[in-house]
Amino acid sequence: MRASFVARPADAAQVADVLRVAAAHDLAVVPRGNGTRLDWGLPPSRLDLILDLSALDRIVDHAAGDLVLVAEPGARIADVQRHLAAAGQRLAVDAPAPGATLGGTVATGHSGPSRLLAGPIKDQIIGISLVRPDGTPAISGGRVVKNVAGYDLARLMCGSYGTLAVFTRLIFRLRPLPAARAFITAPVLGPSLATPLIEAVATARLAPSAVELDLPAPPPDDAARSVACPQGAVVVLVEGSPGGVAGRASAVRELLQKTGAEEVHVRAESPPWWGALPQWDAKPQRDAKPRSAEPSADDDTLLRLTFVRSGLPEVLSTARDHGAALRGAAAAGVLTAALPHAAPDRVALALAALRTVCARYGGTAVVLNAPPEIRSAVDMWGPIPALDLMRRVKQQFDPSHRLSPGRFVGGL
Amino acid sequence: MDALAAVTSRVRTLLPDHAVITDRARLRTYECDGLTHHRVVPGLVVLPETADQVAAVVAECARHQVPFVARGSGTGLSGGALPHAAGVLIVTSRLRRILAVRPEDERAVVEPGVINLDVSRAAAPYGYHYAPDPSSRQVCSIGGNLAENSGGAHCLKYGFTACHVLAADLVTPDGDLVTLGTEAPDAPGYDLLGTVIGAEGTLGVVTSVTVRLTRDPEAVTTLLAAFAGTDDAGAATSAIIAAGIVPAAVEMMDALAIEAAEAAVACGYPAGAGAVLIVELDGPAADVAAELSVVTRLCTDAGGFALRVAADDAERELIWKGRRSAFAAVGRISPDYIVQDGVIPRTALPEVLRAIATLSADSGVRVANVFHAGDGNLHPLVLFDAAVPGQEQRAEEVSGAILDLCVTHGGSITGEHGVGVDKARYLPRMFTDHDLDTMQLVRCAFDPAGIANPGKIFPTPRLCGEVPRKHHAATEPARDIF
Incomplete structure (x- = not known):
């Protein structure tokens, strides 16, 4: 899928400007960080404008004494961690792919190994600046860790796949680097x-x-x-x-x-695959993906499996029976499964079996990424409770359905 | 027949007699929560015993456009459970079953009226506990904790309620019963539960909550250190954090708060202390021992004296008793007081405490300070005597000025007590109309009629059906947080 336009705003004000212009011309917009997971979720049903946030990559403030980081969404996690490490600190967020950005990782709600003790990415984020699809800027939270003033929109944005608003600043709590x-x-x-x-x-x-x-x-x-x-x-x-x-x-x-x-x-050193999605092991060149939301036929089918811990034996054996490679925070009940190239009907069988087992243990099986022929053959998101409420939230934020339309659950 | 009367007569057919209160004298017992100077007698009180009863009551409210307010144990300190005079108060105290405790999955499933501490008690035989521990944990309910996103002393290390709730059944303001989240992490779809937590009952009523159980640490050690004043204690706190240690809790009390606690519970804090620091460390025994020696040195370096490590659980409880009872203890030294709740970046602590001292000296209003020093969450207790004309108003002014200090130092007007009815008017000091409007988009999605706990949090309700206001989006620059 090709967009007619690409905009690369330099700052938050320009993001708002671009979104206002897009609103005036009824353009469908897909925000983009570094593109490492742009093909996750369903392909957008419309796409006119790619909003490239790679220029919003600044570390705005690192308040070391307060263990707080203010950064722009296009900042790459690896760069941020290098900066923080110099002050003996870190963000408890793992880069799932080379070049992964803060914004993209918030948008996909992806958490890595450090989630077991520190919690998922949504527990690290304490404030957000965003721009609504109509160009209205807004904030929630702030730069103190403990804060219950107003609704917490940052949590709502985590894992929303760019369908509600465009982030322009993210504020995270930090932790000391261990000795x-x-x-x-x-x-x-x-x-x-x-x-x-x-x-x-x-x-x-x-x-x-x-x-x-x-x-x-x-x-x-x-x-x-x-x-x-x-x-x-x-x-x-x-x-x-x-x-x-x-x-x-x-x-x-x-x-x-x-x-x-x-x-x-x-x-003392981590294994080379630590925190990375299995997808990137053999394909490091994917760091520089073209500016499109095109699923690639080379992709494995990537699933996220969740379950409470007593489900571990059954989830592992079912996934193995269907030929999956597995990696992830097994003790926290979150694994990524990669199904190597397989016929769509075999993937569909594997997915059905895994959905049944994960559901038995309070969890879900979601297709994160897949080759085109598999996307059209399976239900990527699976059953979603409270979908009607989610539709209503989307309708409020994006009534003309222009922000990453169709990418998310239930066609949102 | 007016709308409330219509709801009342329907509710009588839906709930058993003993679960419906209409008698004026009995209604009055629900007129306030922990913030006692706001009082409204509810139009109707119901005490449902099942989720279906809650849903049925809310559905009737929706049908007749009657407001409803959920109430747990009524310990809230911001008036979040203040009733509506022409509305229904849904009290969850009879929804207090612990439905499941599954240590093998690190989960418990409880009804909203279950008392916070009872969850930990139920998990204790398996070596687990429920981490969020507000000072009122012996009486406050999980439903109330969820509504307020409650913290507590140990949220410095373990996070607040939102970090420990995986799923909940919610009765929406339409009266539908929906499940948000999953028992496993990372439920797909919008994290509606993450927004409901801390929304102070404005998005519905929860009827079942799945929480995470946390493994008990191998070792816990609690250190009490006295300091000449809050500056030294604050310097010790900063040094501990800068050393890369994340204590389970760091609590501070100033001289006036110590005086009150001693008068009330004889907690045995060191004599002559201008401030005390309670530092709790937990985790694997060897790490705790190593950290304790560092913390001890840092406290001593910062001028700490009379350092004392709790020898056993009984001594630990005594140290904590002084802290947990501090709010109520202030009643011993002042007939009336306001419990304030504000947050500042930790590094601003000395400056803000000096400013509070100046405010106090200038106004003649005494302020006792109790706070979660590790995360900059202040609880100034503003003392007054309502019997003396003008004192209450001056106390209110000082209390408001303290919130201004928090905001101007980049903090928040509430860290854990919530906005409720008490602080709605202060919210615009942190957020613009755009910000509040954007938050209320969520409200409009859940509750377009605005019947769920109306009048709380937002100073100006957004009319959900309206054409979006012509705000000056074209001219106003995008704003960032500080």
Whole structure:
């Protein structure tokens, strides 16, 4: 899908200007950060103007003493983290893809490994400046962490896929960088060992900052499966004071070994895949995607699976039965599943099975991204309760249905 | 028959007799919440026992355009549960079942009338607790906590109610029962629940809440340190945060607040203290021990004296008792007082406290300070005697001036008590008409008729059906937060 126009405003005032012009000419607008997840969700039903926010990439204020960051949405997470690290601080938000921006990650509501202890991205955001589709600027929240004055629009914007408003500033709470950290890695071949390891760490009082699972896709056919299953891993992150981390790393190692892991390694560095979506492993060139919302035929089908923790064994085994690679915050009940190229009917079967299992455990299975032939064959978002209320919210913010129309749940 | 009478007669057929109150004397017992100087006798009180009853009552309100207000335990401090004279007060105190406690999933499902502390008690046998802990946790309800997005001392490390609620059943102002969120994280769709939390009952009434249970820490240690004054205590707080430590709580009380707490509960705070700091650390034992030695050194360096570490749970409780009872304790030293709730960036603490002291000296109005120092949430207690003409008004003025200080220092007019009816007029000091209008778009989506807790939060209701106001969008520049 090609847009007729691209606008690259330099600041918040220009964002409002552009949106007013778009409103006057009834143009459908899709906001864009660095384009790493522009193809997520459904393709927009109309697209006239891409609102490229890459020039709004400033760190406006880093109030180190208050542990608060004010930044523009186009700022790249990696750049922000580098800046904060110099002051011994960090934002508890993980970049899911090379070049991922703050705004895009808020819009997709994506949280990485650090969510286990620090909470999801919506718990990090404390204030927002936005522009409504008609060009009206507004703010909610502020730059103090504790604040219950007025409605919290920032939470509403998290995960709204650019369908309600365009962000121009985001304010986050920060955390100190830990003095020490250790990644404790236990190799696993499949769910049968991964599940008890994750359970053991999650229920011990070792306060892990993250418990991640990485399971590559099993070999495609059943015959090969017993022969050479590629190795995955359960990785536990502990952070804190040097003495405390050393002690806890040993405790985690012992716990994992006691639970059945054979060779457990403790390292100071994260594994290369840490926090990244499986989609980007083999395709780093996707950093520079063209300015279009075009799903690519090269894409794997990427699902987000959520569940309460007792669902872990069933979710893992069902996903593996359908050939999925899995990665994510297993102990928090959020995994990304990548289904390698498969016929639409096989993806549809996998999705149906995963939806059933996730629903049994209080969760959902959502298609984040997929090749075009699969998008048209499946219901990407699945059943959504309270959809009528969501429609009414969309109607209030965007009555002429021009902001990322059709991209979100229920055709919003 | 007027609308309320029509609702009343319908409600009598929907609810058992004992769940409907129309007697004037009994209605009066619900005339205020914790903010007692605002009083309105409700038109009708109902005490539903099921979600369906709540939905049925709200549906009748919707049919007849009668306002309704939800009330939990009535401990709110901003008048959020102030009744409507021609409306229905829906009291959730009989919706107090704990429906499920599932430590294996780190979840509990409770009805809105369940008392905050009872959730932790139910989870305790499994080694879990419910993290948000407002000082009123022994009496306040989960439904009220959700409406106000309640915090508490430990939200410095663990976050407020919004961080701990995964899903809720909500009766919308239309009378529909819908589920928002999922028990698992990251429910797809707009995060309507995130907006309902903290919306002070203006978007509906929750009838069931799924909360996250938090694993009990391996170790907890509580340190009490005395200082000559709040400047030193504030410097110690900043040093702790700058050292990269995130305590479970950092609480401060000034001399007047200490005096009150001692008079009320004999908490044994060090004599001669101009301020005390309570620092609680929790987590794995080795980390807590390491952090405690750092905190001890930083407090001493900042002039702290009479440092005391609670030896056991009983001593910890005594330290906390002084803090948790502080609001009520002020009643010992003053016949009347206003509990203020404002937030400032933590680094502005010394400056703002000096300004409050100046305000107090200039006006002759005494101010006791109790606050969550770790996150800059101030609770100045403004003392007065209503029997002395003019004192109440001067206290109100000082209280309002303190909020102005918070706003001018980049803070907020409320950190956890809510806007309610008390602070609606202050909200425009933080937000423009555009901002408030934009927030009220959500209101219009949920409650176009404006019957859910009307008159709270927003000083000027937005008429939902109206053609959008011709605001000066064409000339006003886009604004950012500070």
